[in-house]
Amino acid sequence: MTLPSDIPASIAERAAILMDAHRNVRDDLEYTARIIMAVEAEQKVQGYGLNESQSKMLAFVEAFIDEHGYSPTYDQIGAGLGLSSKSAVHRGVHQLVARGAMRKIKGRNQSLAVVGR
Template sequence: MAVKLTKKQLAVLDFLQDFTEENGYSPSYREIMTGLGLTSVSAVAEHVENLVEKGVLKKVPGAARSLEVLDYKHEETVGLFKARMVDCTEEEKKVLGQAAEILGLDLG
């Protein structure tokens, strides 16, 4: 099932991705607000929370500049990881778990 995003949510994700690629760290809420021409930080916070709930954005609570765009366009990747982990050794599970973490996949 594909994740449905609004135009503004897509704009937030695109801005986050571009900013992070250019600067090596994610933008602050105020930088997102300014970059997208929004009028309040609370609007940015609402968009961010909605994107986290939809599983397309990851953030570390209490950490500054911790926003990370997840690969929401290929949700089948999670299914492939889970299917592969069913019949593998403990060492393979460890490696797959590490790869999933690097990719930002939630195998929970």
């Protein structure tokens, strides 16, 4: 299959990766929705300029909040990400807050909120 000349190779490569990731979806509407969700999730992370470890921490906190209804403690974040140092968790959380991906909720000990939720 040939692509139009106005589509950059990097975009075509990302499109191929997304297509492979959702190859099992047969319904056109679901397929399109899943592609849009993947792109939005990617844009959200890139919008904050996060590195891989920061992205993983943000995803962990977001999934934890979705599952439990409250934010994880630093110990839970460390355990969930395989970090043995609480200072590494503290540094990661503060980097995410500084980049605007998360915020601390005032008046609540160690309560975090993911921005854009």
